[in-house]
Amino acid sequence: MTSLTAGAVAALVGGELTGSPDVRIAGVAALDAAGPGDLAFLADPRWAAYLAGTRAGAVLMDPRFRGHAGGPATRIVVADARAAIRTIALRFTPEEGTGWSIHPTARLGRRVRWLGRIAIGAHCDIGADVTFGLDCRVAPGVRIGDGVALGDACVIGPGACLGIAGFSHAAGDHGPTDLPPTGKLRLGHRVTVGALSTIARGSIGTTVIGDDTKFDAQVHVGHNVRVGARCLVMAQAGIAGSTTLEDDVIVAGQAGLADGLRVGAGARIAAQAGVIGDIPPGATVSGYPARDHRQVLRHAAALARLAPHARILEQLAHSAHATAD
Amino acid sequence: MTSLTAGAVAALVGGELTGSPDVRIAGVAALDAAGPGDLAFLADPRWAAYLAGTRAGAVLMDPRFRGHAGGPATRIVVADARAAIRTIALRFTPEEGTGWSIHPTARLGRRVRWLGRIAIGAHCDIGADVTFGLDCRVAPGVRIGDGVALGDACVIGPGACLGIAGFSHAAGDHGPTDLPPTGKLRLGHRVTVGALSTIARGSIGTTVIGDDTKFDAQVHVGHNVRVGARCLVMAQAGIAGSTTLEDDVIVAGQAGLADGLRVGAGARIAAQAGVIGDIPPGATVSGYPARDHRQVLRHAAALARLAPHARILEQLAHSAHATAD
Amino acid sequence: MTSLTAGAVAALVGGELTGSPDVRIAGVAALDAAGPGDLAFLADPRWAAYLAGTRAGAVLMDPRFRGHAGGPATRIVVADARAAIRTIALRFTPEEGTGWSIHPTARLGRRVRWLGRIAIGAHCDIGADVTFGLDCRVAPGVRIGDGVALGDACVIGPGACLGIAGFSHAAGDHGPTDLPPTGKLRLGHRVTVGALSTIARGSIGTTVIGDDTKFDAQVHVGHNVRVGARCLVMAQAGIAGSTTLEDDVIVAGQAGLADGLRVGAGARIAAQAGVIGDIPPGATVSGYPARDHRQVLRHAAALARLAPHARILEQLAHSAHATAD
Numbered sequence: 001m002t003s004l005t006a007g008a009v010a011a012l013v014g015g016e017l018t019g020s021p022d023v024r025i026a027g028v029a030a031l032d033a034a035g036p037g038d039l040a041f042l043a044d045p046r047w048a049a050y051l052a053g054t055r056a057g058a059v060l061m062d063p064r065f066r067g068h069a070g071g072p073a074t075r076i077v078v079a080d081a082r083a084a085i086r087t088i089a090l091r092f093t094p095e096e097g098t099g100w101s102i103h104p105t106a107r108l109g110r111r112v113r114w115l116g117r118i119a120i121g122a123h124c125d126i127g128a129d130v131t132f133g134l135d136c137r138v139a140p141g142v143r144i145g146d147g148v149a150l151g152d153a154c155v156i157g158p159g160a161c162l163g164i165a166g167f168s169h170a171a172g173d174h175g176p177t178d179l180p181p182t183g184k185l186r187l188g189h190r191v192t193v194g195a196l197s198t199i200a201r202g203s204i205g206t207t208v209i210g211d212d213t214k215f216d217a218q219v220h221v222g223h224n225v226r227v228g229a230r231c232l233v234m235a236q237a238g239i240a241g242s243t244t245l246e247d248d249v250i251v252a253g254q255a256g257l258a259d260g261l262r263v264g265a266g267a268r269i270a271a272q273a274g275v276i277g278d279i280p281p282g283a284t285v286s287g288y289p290a291r292d293h294r295q296v297l298r299h300a301a302a303l304a305r306l307a308p309h310a311r312i313l314e315q316l317a318h319s320a321h322a323t324a325d
Numbered sequence: 326m327t328s329l330t331a332g333a334v335a336a337l338v339g340g341e342l343t344g345s346p347d348v349r350i351a352g353v354a355a356l357d358a359a360g361p362g363d364l365a366f367l368a369d370p371r372w373a374a375y376l377a378g379t380r381a382g383a384v385l386m387d388p389r390f391r392g393h394a395g396g397p398a399t400r401i402v403v404a405d406a407r408a409a410i411r412t413i414a415l416r417f418t419p420e421e422g423t424g425w426s427i428h429p430t431a432r433l434g435r436r437v438r439w440l441g442r443i444a445i446g447a448h449c450d451i452g453a454d455v456t457f458g459l460d461c462r463v464a465p466g467v468r469i470g471d472g473v474a475l476g477d478a479c480v481i482g483p484g485a486c487l488g489i490a491g492f493s494h495a496a497g498d499h500g501p502t503d504l505p506p507t508g509k510l511r512l513g514h515r516v517t518v519g520a521l522s523t524i525a526r527g528s529i530g531t532t533v534i535g536d537d538t539k540f541d542a543q544v545h546v547g548h549n550v551r552v553g554a555r556c557l558v559m560a561q562a563g564i565a566g567s568t569t570l571e572d573d574v575i576v577a578g579q580a581g582l583a584d585g586l587r588v589g590a591g592a593r594i595a596a597q598a599g600v601i602g603d604i605p606p607g608a609t610v611s612g613y614p615a616r617d618h619r620q621v622l623r624h625a626a627a628l629a630r631l632a633p634h635a636r637i638l639e640q641l642a643h644s645a646h647a648t649a650d
Numbered sequence: 651m652t653s654l655t656a657g658a659v660a661a662l663v664g665g666e667l668t669g670s671p672d673v674r675i676a677g678v679a680a681l682d683a684a685g686p687g688d689l690a691f692l693a694d695p696r697w698a699a700y701l702a703g704t705r706a707g708a709v710l711m712d713p714r715f716r717g718h719a720g721g722p723a724t725r726i727v728v729a730d731a732r733a734a735i736r737t738i739a740l741r742f743t744p745e746e747g748t749g750w751s752i753h754p755t756a757r758l759g760r761r762v763r764w765l766g767r768i769a770i771g772a773h774c775d776i777g778a779d780v781t782f783g784l785d786c787r788v789a790p791g792v793r794i795g796d797g798v799a800l801g802d803a804c805v806i807g808p809g810a811c812l813g814i815a816g817f818s819h820a821a822g823d824h825g826p827t828d829l830p831p832t833g834k835l836r837l838g839h840r841v842t843v844g845a846l847s848t849i850a851r852g853s854i855g856t857t858v859i860g861d862d863t864k865f866d867a868q869v870h871v872g873h874n875v876r877v878g879a880r881c882l883v884m885a886q887a888g889i890a891g892s893t894t895l896e897d898d899v900i901v902a903g904q905a906g907l908a909d910g911l912r913v914g915a916g917a918r919i920a921a922q923a924g925v926i927g928d929i930p931p932g933a934t935v936s937g938y939p940a941r942d943h944r945q946v947l948r949h950a951a952a953l954a955r956l957a958p959h960a961r962i963l964e965q966l967a968h969s970a971h972a973t974a975d
Contacts, residue, residue, distance in 0.1 A: 028832055030855030030874070041854070046910065089832050089854060105757065105773075107430065107447040107465070122757040122775045123430075123791070125447045125465035125483070140757070140775035140793050141448070141809075143465050143483040143520075158775070158793040158811045159466075159846070161483045161520040167541040167559065182353055182414050195793075195811040195848045196484070198520045198542040198560075204366070204414060205355030216817040217848040218870050218888075220543050220560045224355070234817065235848075235870045236888045236906070238543075238561045238578055240596075253888055254906040254924075256561070256579040256597055260371070271890075272906055272924040272938050274579075274597040287938065288597050288612065289625075299628050300939075302635035303949050309642035310952035316645055317959035320966055432755065432772040432790070448755075450772045450790035450808070466773070468790050468808040468845075484791075486808045486845040492866040492884065507678055507739050521809070523845045523867040523885075529691070529739065530680030545868050545885045549680070563868075563886045563903055565921075581886070581904040581922055585696070599904075599922040613922050613937065614950075624953050627960035634967035641970055 004091065006058045009039060010076045012091075013084035015060065019074030023057045028089045031056065031071075040072075041085040060084050100135075109146065116152075127163065133189060145201060151189035157217065159196045162187075166200035166223025166241055183207065183223065194219060194235065203241075210247065222259065234271070246281065255290075329416065331383045334364060335401045337416075338409035340385065344399030348382045353414045356381065356396075367393075368407040385409050425460075434471065441477075452488065458514060470526060476514035482542065484521045487512075491525035491532075491548025491566055508532065508548065519544060519560065528566075535572065547584065559596070571606065580615075654741065656708045659689060660726045662741075663734035665710065669724030673707045678739045681706065681721075690722075691735040710734050750785075759796065766802075777813065783839060795851060801839035807867065809846045812837075816850035816873025816891055833857065833873065844869060844885065853891075860897065872909065884921070896931065905940075 004012075007021030029038040031047055034056035042051055042061040051059070052070030059072050060081045078084045100117040102108070108120075109128035118132055121140030130144050133152035138144075142156050145163025156162065163185040183202020187209045193199065194217035201207055202224045210229035215221070219233050222241035233239070233251040240259035245251070249263050252271035257263065264281030274288035287296040306313065329337075332346030354363040356372055359381035367376055367386040376384070377395030384397050385406045403409045425442035427433070433445075434453035443457055446465030455469050458477035463469075467481050470488030481487065488510040508527020512534045518524065519542035526532055527549045535554035540546070544558050547566035558564070558576040565584035570576075574588050577596035582588065589606030599613035612621040631638065654662075657671030679688040681697055684706035691710040692701055701709070702720030709722050710731045728734045750767040752758070758770075759778035768782055771790030780794050783802035788794075792806050795813025806812065813835040833852020837859045843849065844867035851857055852874045860879035865871070869883050872891035883889070883901040890909035895901070899913050902921035907913065914931030924938035937946040956963065 028854050030852070033855045085854065092832055103757070105430070105755070107428070123448045123466070123773045141466060141484075141773070141791060157814060159484055159521070159791075159809055161542075164482060164520045164542060167519065167539070182417055194817065195814045196521055196809070196846055200542070202355070204353050204410060205358045214817070217811075217814060217850070218543065218868065222560065235872065235890070236561070236886065240560070240578055253890055254579070254904070258596060271908060271926070272922075276596070299632045302632035303628060303953060305635045305639050306631065306956065307949045307952035309639060310955045312642045312645050313638060313963060314955050314959060316641060316966060317962045320962050430755070432753070448773045448791070466791060466809075484809060484846070486867075489807060489845045489867060492844065492864070507742055521846055525867070527680070529678050529735065530683045543868065547885065561886070565885070565903055579904070583921060601921070624957045627957035628953060630960045630964050631956065634964060637967045637970050638963060641966060
């Protein structure tokens with residue numbers, strides 16, 4: 001795909017075009033970075049100030065920005081401009097992303113098997129008996145331990161390590177002893193693992209990742225964790241051993257979950273939250289120890305209210321105590 | 326080792342067998358994942374509910390579960406079922422874990438030396454003058470900088486980076502300047518480093534890791550840190566430059582220690598704790614800034630008690646202040 | 651450079667020498683690790699106790715330590731001993747650090763270009779159309795995605811991943827959907843990226859890192875982030891998508907910044923701080939949610955003062971409420 005007309009863009013996204021349908025679009029870009037051959041988009045009020053100054057050839061926008069003046073003469077108004085720009089961006093994705101091959105520098109163990117097509121990047125190390133479903137993509141420098149099973153259309157980011165030994169140390173007579181990891185790791189379909197993330201195999205038993213679950217970069221998942229379907233786990237979050245996440249859980253960046261917990265379906269764990277107890281379905285928690293996010297905000301507000309009077313409240317408490325004596 | 330009888334298992338762990346001593350065991354597995362050829366185990370009340378439904382051929386259990394009905398006819402009761410399953414699991418560890426070789430894709434610098442046997446995985450990069458003790462194992466994709474010294478039986482996880490340059494930047498006239506790292510890194514015996522962990526060399530002087538200390542995945546250790554013997558450092562924890570951990574310290578996941586501190590022997594740093602001052606031996610600390618864990622819990626409880634009354638307490642403080650005026 | 655005399659050291663740093671100018675110095679080391687051929691230094695009162703016992707051949711020291719007894723007979727007093735030891739350490743940096751070459755195991759994509767000299771380590775994977783300025787150094791195992799642009803004298807640590815796809819998932823009908831990353835990543839001059847750090851390309855638009863900015867190990871930078879000049883980002887910190895850091899910002903270890911924020915010039919984000927709103931220029935913030943560091947300390951002190959009286963204050967509040975009714 002080398003270029004599209006603005007008219008073709010409008011047709012592809014079902015949008016309403018004003019201006020010239022003949023403007024040629026050769027790529028997508030942010031409002032402040034776009035040039036005359038780019039399609040920009042406006043889906044967030046924080047970006048509205050960039051509309052007037054953009055050099056974009058055309059702009060996709062949500063209907064609420066229709067009244068904003070300035071910017072390209074060619075506009076396409078569409079119900080969800082963010083979704084629409086994705087549709088168009090897909091048309092311009094570089095073709096090398098579609099290469100299916102195993103790089104000659106990758107090391108494959110015995111009996112590695114896959115269905116359909118597979119892409120394995122340079123310097124990967126794939127252990128014995130690893131199985132891939134249809135159309136998996138493995139970026140350069142990934143290490144996958146023996147016997148790990150991946151479903152269809154999994155995408156593994158550069159340098160990620162799947163099926164590592166979990167951290168099962170117990171203090172013995174001569175220091176910590178290791179439990180040899182005889183367990184497994186199984187990923188469902190369409191699982192994405194970000195760059196430099198680590199997912200441990202079971203120590204005994206299996207670590208399981210559900211369909212359509214996505215991990216960002218530098219995430220850590222401990223041994224025997226069970227993650228449900230459609231979960232999102234953001235960068236640098238960590239999940240300790242044997243914890244279970246039900247379906248549709250969102251774990252924000254740098255959050256941590258202790259071992260052996262259960263997080264109910266649809267729960268949201270805020271950034272940096274430290275979860276040390278079970279979380280009910282649908283709850284939103286933050287802070288350390290993590291608790292209901294509204295309570296966290298109420299407590300913080302209460303402390304801000306009381307802090308300037310701490311000394312006099314302390315005196316009142318002393319007086320009350322003296323009176324009571 | 327292809328299989329053991331249940332009778333042999335009982336003899337190996339010193340357990341009391343009921344049922345058939347002839348059941349053949351070919352592996353270990355969790356209660357809910359085990360098949361007829363597997364030995365399962367029960368050492369935690371949270372797993373007792375899985376006993377009745379397990380398909381395991383036999384089960385190891387702590388004495389307290391003796392009265393639980395259901396599950397395999399062949400049971401082995403043993404004082405510590407968790408320790409016992411480890412003993413048996415070791416018998417079934419895959420043999421390829423015992424291969425001693427240097428993969429042809431690994432790059433070794435000049436004068437790399439080792440004692441006894443060594444295993445170095447694919448795509449490792451080992452710098453000049455690195456020395457290994459007896460029987461070290463280095464997983465694929467590990468980078469070890471020039472001159473790093475490892476003791477006997479060290480195990481380095483995939484993608485770990487040992488002996489990197491520390492972060493020693495100071496604001497100069499033209500931005501931060503680097504201190505070239507001329508220092509060293511020395512690991513004791515039986516040190517384990519998890520996947521994708523980073524340990525810096527000294528900037529000047531040496532970073533030292535004591536015997537039997539274990540690091541989980543994605544841990545960071547700064548330059549000139551000194552870690553004692555038998556410490557455990559969990560996933561995603563970080564230790565800043567020049568901090569000292571005495572022996573037997575436990576640092577839980579995502580905890581962080583600032584630079585130049587001393588943590589006393591046997592101290593426990595809770596998950597996500599942010600340590601910005603010295604910690605006495607044996608203390609348990611949590612929170613940010615990290616302080617005695619019981620105090621953290623008391624303060625949290627006090628705030629929960631006061632928060633609903635913040636407004637009225639504020640009024641009381643104002644009244645008291647007015648009266649005092 | 652194999653050795654220097656103490657007199658030559660004094661001349662190089664502009665220091666005042668007492669003792670023998672003929673002592674030969676073959677390296678630099680910390681006071682407690684130095685041997686007779688080493689130059690040690692004293693720039694911090696915490697290290698003064700090591701002066702008397704050091705085996706160093708000579709010592710560089712700040713003027714304020716002039717009166718301290720003991721230690722090597724050969725001393726060099728200099729206005730800034732820490733800066734001076736850097737100057738000397740540079741003379742002893744191992745020569746292999748100055749090799750300029752591309753290791754034969756590195757994979758380079760089509761049309762990779764560089765100016766002047768370049769060093770690319772073993773097992774690197776450099777994508778198509780990547781451009782380097784003058785004299786860049788890329789450590790072993792680094793992955794750089796297609797089209798990433800680096801300025802002059804950039805230094806990329808082992809295993810770092812530049813130009814990865816950002817985490818742009820939105821919940822669609824059939825689970826999260828990806829936005830194909832068509833954006834770019836551009837690093838300025840003299841940017842340092844630590845080991846195993848990850849920097850995402852723009853999803854649409856460009857992720858930009860300013861001149862002289864330094865990232866420590868295991869840092870994560872999301873898509874479309876803009877980092878100014880001369881920023882310092884310590885180990886394990888994370889910056890979520892589309893956030894802007896102006897010039898001279900310092901982000902301490904394990905701190906996290908949410909997406910879409912602006913951090914003003916010269917602001918300091920304390921270790922483990924969780925930033926969820928804009929930060930004004932020059933501010934110092936800590937805690938979660940991050941706020942003025944002095945306020946954090948005041949609130950913590952107030953809570954410590956009130957906690958022992960929580961029960962009686964609760965009673966006072968109840969009484970006041972009853973009176974008011």
